[in-house]
Every structure is written in C-alpha cells, then in structure tokens.
Amino acid sequence: MMLGILAHKPANMNTARRYAVQRLGFGVLILASLLVVAPILFVIGAIIARGVGAINWEFLTAMPRDGMKAGGIFPAIVGTLLLTLGTALVAIPFGVGGAIYLAEYARDTWLTRAIRLAIVNLAGIPSVVYGLFGLGLFVLFLGFGTSIVAGSLTLAIMTLPVIISTSEEALRSVPVEFRTVSASLGGTRWQGIRNIVLPQALPGIITGVILGLLRAGGETAPILFTVAAFFLPRLPQSPLDQTMALPYHLYVISTQVPGMPAEIQYGTALVLLALVLSLNVVATVIRSYFRRKRQW
Amino acid sequence: MNQPTIQPTNQPTNPKIRIEHVSYTYDDKTVLRDVTLAVPAHAVTVFLGPAGSGKSTLLRLINRLNDVLDHTRLDGRIFLDDQDIYARGVAVSDLRRRVGMVFALPLPLPGTIRENILYGPRLAGLRDRGRQEEIVVRCLTQAALWDEVKDRLDSPAVSMSGGQQQRLCIARSLALEPEVLLLDEPTSGLDPISTSKVEESLFELKQQYTIIIVPHSVQQAARVADHAAFFLTGELVEYRPGRELFTAPRDRRTEDYITGRFG
Numbered sequence: 178m179m180l181g182i183l184a185h186k187p188a189n190m191n192t193a194r195r196y197a198v199q200r201l202g203f204g205v206l207i208l209a210s211l212l213v214v215a216p217i218l219f220v221i222g223a224i225i226a227r228g229v230g231a232i233n234w235e236f237l238t239a240m241p242r243d244g245m246k247a248g249g250i251f252p253a254i255v256g257t258l259l260l261t262l263g264t265a266l267v268a269i270p271f272g273v274g275g276a277i278y279l280a281e282y283a284r285d286t287w288l289t290r291a292i293r294l295a296i297v298n299l300a301g302i303p304s305v306v307y308g309l310f311g312l313g314l315f316v317l318f319l320g321f322g323t324s325i326v327a328g329s330l331t332l333a334i335m336t337l338p339v340i341i342s343t344s345e346e347a348l349r350s351v352p353v354e355f356r357t358v359s360a361s362l363g364g365t366r367w368q369g370i371r372n373i374v375l376p377q378a379l380p381g382i383i384t385g386v387i388l389g390l391l392r393a394g395g396e397t398a399p400i401l402f403t404v405a406a407f408f409l410p411r412l413p414q415s416p417l418d419q420t421m422a423l424p425y426h427l428y429v430i431s432t433q434v435p436g437m438p439a440e441i442q443y444g445t446a447l448v449l450l451a452l453v454l455s456l457n458v459v460a461t462v463i464r465s466y467f468r469r470k471r472q473w
Numbered sequence: 474m475n476q477p478t479i480q481p482t483n484q485p486t487n488p489k490i491r492i493e494h495v496s497y498t499y500d501d502k503t504v505l506r507d508v509t510l511a512v513p514a515h516a517v518t519v520f521l522g523p524a525g526s527g528k529s530t531l532l533r534l535i536n537r538l539n540d541v542l543d544h545t546r547l548d549g550r551i552f553l554d555d556q557d558i559y560a561r562g563v564a565v566s567d568l569r570r571r572v573g574m575v576f577a578l579p580l581p582l583p584g585t586i587r588e589n590i591l592y593g594p595r596l597a598g599l600r601d602r603g604r605q606e607e608i609v610v611r612c613l614t615q616a617a618l619w620d621e622v623k624d625r626l627d628s629p630a631v632s633m634s635g636g637q638q639q640r641l642c643i644a645r646s647l648a649l650e651p652e653v654l655l656l657d658e659p660t661s662g663l664d665p666i667s668t669s670k671v672e673e674s675l676f677e678l679k680q681q682y683t684i685i686i687v688p689h690s691v692q693q694a695a696r697v698a699d700h701a702a703f704f705l706t707g708e709l710v711e712y713r714p715g716r717e718l719f720t721a722p723r724d725r726r727t728e729d730y731i732t733g734r735f736g
Contacts, residue, residue, distance in 0.1 A: 364593075368596055372596075
C-alpha cells in the first residue's frame with residue numbers, strides 16, 4: 178500500500194530525503210538492539226568456551242578437594258537448589274497472597290498506598306543491605322545462626338517485591354467484568370478469584386515468581402552473612418546448617434584462592450548460568466502453555 | 474398484556490421492588506437524585522434515558538454490584554419483597570441469586586457451554602448430576618438457544634457467535650431461578666435477528682420473572698415495555714405504563730427524547 182501511494186506521487190527531493198532519514202533511523206534502531214544482544218551472546222559464549230572443559234561427572238557430583246582447586250562443586254549446587262527452594266516456600270505464599278490482597282480486596286486508602294510505596298522502595302534496596310538486615314534479624318536476633326533458614330528468609334524478603342508487583346499486575350490484567358459476572362451469579366469475591374481470576378492470571382504470576390527466584394538463586398550479597406560457607410565439603414544435614422552456594426563459591430574461588438585454575442572458575446560460572454537459564458526455559462514453557470488456554 | 478388497565482405507576486398493586494428516595498454519588502458526582510419508583514412483578518419494566526442518566530447505575534444498585542466501588546455514597550432504600558436489601562446482615566450472594574443480571578457485552582466464563590450454565594448452581598452447592606442436566610436443558614430452552622447448541626454442550630463457550638453468547642448469558646443467569654432479571658442493554662452488540670430472538674424470549678420469561686431492562690434504543694423500549702421509566706441526568710422524569718408513556722408522554726422532556734429530538 179505504501180508503495181502504491183509512492184508510485185502515484187511525483188518524486189521530489191523532499192520525499193527522497195525523508196525516506197533517507199527514515200532508513201538511517203531504522204539503521205540506528207537495529208544497531209541499538211544488536212548492541213543489547215551482543216554482550217549477552219559474548220558472555221555466554223566466553224563462559225561456555227572457557228568453562229566447558231571443566232564439566233564432567235566428578236565436577237558435578239563430587240566434593241571439592243585440595244583447597245577447592247580440584248574435585249567438584251556438588252555441595253554448592255545442592256546449596257543453591259536448597260536456598261532457592263526455601264526462598265520459594267516463603268516468598269510464593271506471602272507474595273501471591275499479598276498480590277491478591279492488593280489487587281482484589283484492598284480499598285484505596287492511605288494504608289494501601291503506603292504498602293504500595295513500601296513495595297516499590299523495597300525493590301530498590303541494594304542486595305547487600307538485605308544481607309545485613311538478614312544478619313541482624315534472622316541470624317542474631319531470632320537466633321537461627323548462619324543457616325539455610327536465615328539465608329532463605331533473607332532471599333525471600335528480597336524476592337517479595339518482584340513477586341508481589343508482577344503478580345498484582347497479572348491479576349489486574351484480568352478484565353474486571355469476569356469478577357462482576359461471577360458476583361452476579363452469587364459468587365463470593367473469593368469464589369470469583371479462585372475459579373476465574375487466578376487461573377487466567379496464572380501465566381503472569383508464574384513468570385513473576387520464576388523471575389524473582391532466578392534473582393534469588395544468583396545473588397551473592399544476601400547470603401554472604403546469613404548462610405554461605407567458605408568451604409564445607411559435605412551436604413547440609415538440617416535447615417539450621419550452613420551450606421555452600423554457587424554464587425558465593427564463584428566469588429570465593431575467583432578472588433580469595435590464589436592459584437585457582439581458570440577452568441574451574443569458568444566451569445562453576447557455566448553451571449550457575451545453566452541452572453538459571455534452564456529455570457527460565459521452564460518458565461517460558463509453562464507460560465505459553467497457560468496462555469494458549471486463555472481466551473481474551 | 475391484554476388486561477384493560479395496567480395498574481399505574483408509582484404504586485402498582487404487587488410491587489416486587491420498591492426504590493425509595495434513592496440518591497447516589499460517585500466521586501462526589503451525583504449519579505442519581507431522589508429516585509422513587511416501584512417495579513411490578515411479572516412484567517417488563519424499562520429504564521429509559523440518554524447516556525449519563527443514571528439508569529444503568531440504578532440497575533446495578535438493585536443487586537448491589539456497585540458495592541465494590543470506592544468513594545461512593547448511597548442514600549434512600551431499596552426493597553425486594555419488603556426487605557431492605559442494603560440492611561445490615563443481608564447476604565449479598567443470596568440477594569444476587571434472587572436478582573440475576575445480564576450485561577451489555579456477552580462475557581462467557583472460561584470453560585464449556587455446560588460449565589457456564591452451571592457456574593451459579595455449583596457455587597450454590599448443587600452436586601446432583603440429574604438436577605444439573607435438568608437446569609442446562611431448561612435454561613437453554615428458555616433462552617431460545619437449546620436447538621442450536623444441544624449437540625455441543627461441552628465445546629468452549631467462546632466458540633459460539635455473539636448472539637448465541639448473549640443468549641447463553643441470559644440462560645446462565647436463569648440457572649439460579651432468580652425472581653428478578655436485570656438486563657443492561659442486552660442486545661447492544663447483537664444483529665437484528667438475534668435481537669428479536671432475545672426480545673421474544675423476554676415475553677416468555679416475564680410469565681415467571683420480574684424483568685427490568687435498560688434497552689439499547691427507544692424503539693426496543695417501546696416494543697418490550699409494560700412499564701417505562703424515563704431518566705434524565707439522574708432524575709426520574711416520568712414513570713407510567715409503557716403504551717401511555719410512548720404514545721402520550723406528559724412531560725415535555727420525555728416527548729423530546731422518545732421522538733428523537735435528543736439522545
């Protein structure tokens with residue numbers, strides 16, 4: 178259609194120049210998006226290239242040996258999985274529950290406005306501050322010690338704002354008319370939420386939850402003072418034990434251990450990256466599965 | 474209606490719903506101003522008026538759908554069978570089972586045709602398969618939809634045409650056997666054939682239900698009204714038997730509206 182219009186117009190300098198400018202504009206925009214993608218590809222490529230040699234069965238399933246310069250990273254993998262699980266157990270019920278309250282029940286009052294403001298601000302707090310807060314509250318005051326419980330709780334608090342705001346957004350995107358129809362058929366507000374709104378909002382909620390957990394699983398600062406062990410070549414026996422964790426382990430072997438083979442550093446980074454990315458893929462699959470069942 | 478006289482207006486002999494001195498504000502804007510009228514049972518009552526006249530709001534007040542809104546204020550009282558529906562201790566879910574509602578845009582719930590019909594009864598605790606089946610057949614028949622969908626009750630409700638979806642929504646609200654049926658411009662999105670099917674079903678339904686409808690045109694109002702109330706900027710201007718209001722309106726503003734001088 179555009180071409181058709183062009184063909185009937187007398188060509189003049191002005192038009193030609195405008196199209197040249199347009200092409201230039203497109204060029205700049207394409208370049209900008211390529212620049213965004215390039216670092217990601219570069220980082221992933223470099224980590225795979227330099228770390229893949231370290232990956233073998235022993236590396237994934239054995240305890241570290243020789244001052245972590247040999248052996249495997251099994252306890253760090255298990256620790257990160259446990260911490261992510263613990264974070265999920267705390268953050269999902271509180272986060273989704275809070276989102277349901279804010280999106281579905283809360284009236285517009287100064288209190289709910291204050292809650293919203295707090296959530297926005299929580300999301301902007303540096304993660305090391307969460308770490309200090311966790312140390313003060315969970316490790317010392319509540320007496321959990323440096324433990325999986327303290328670390329999970331700290332990570333959960335850090336994750337809550339992400340889960341709450343994405344879940345609230347997902348709930349609000351379900352048209353209000355569904356709630357009205359359910360109410361008009363004698364449903365209580367909760368029945369409408371439970372039967373209609375939540376299923377429709379689930380893809381968005383799952384996305385938010387997984388994004389939050391991904392961040393939690395990859396964080397170093399919040400676990401620094403609350404759970405992470407420098408070197409602990411055994412698996413945790415109880416939730417009150419310390420554990421190694423991949424991000425902190427990576428930090429340790431990259432900065433604290435002289436003479437560490439680079440291959441082990443990159444191998445550890447590769448494992449962390451693979452864990453995070455595979456969770457991401459799971460999130461995408463779940464989301465598209467539910468989205469196909471949605472109807473508006 | 475072939476009785477010689479339809480009982481007039483503000484005091485019908487058997488009022489199902491009485492609206493007394495109802496005023497309503499939303500965000501400090503007055504939507505309804507001191508409205509008083511009584512809606513007779515087993516008849517079609519029409520709430521007529523231009524956009525912003527408050528007719529839809531009044532409709533929603535009758536089954537308390539506006540309860541969820543913030544910053545509103547309701548004065549006056551609304552009675553259903555002499556019971557104040559805004560009184561303390563009224564169970565809103567029970568009220569809405571007695572007062573059903575059909576909206577301007579058909580909105581099937583996620584799920585099949587059958588699940589849509591049974592949404593209300595199941596929430597009300599109905600588990601018996603046989604009874605459920607009876608309800609599906611009865612409601613779809615009453616809404617003049619049975620013949621078209623009887624072979625595909627388990628296909629998704631969204632697969633139906635717009636007209637069918639709106640009749641499904643009517644059937645869905647009938648599933649609870651409400652005493653009152655509120656219809657808010659139920660044919661605004663429909664083609665003429667579907668519209669006349671919906672209007673026909675109203676004549677059947679009023680034997681059994683008390684019907685209040687906000688019509689989507691003056692012509693439709695004139696076709697279906699036993700009683701008609703004309704609203705303008707939140708005030709009730711005139712409320713009389715339908716054929717009187719449409720053939721010999723008393724108020725100048727009513728006449729201007731129904732003859733199309735403004736709209």
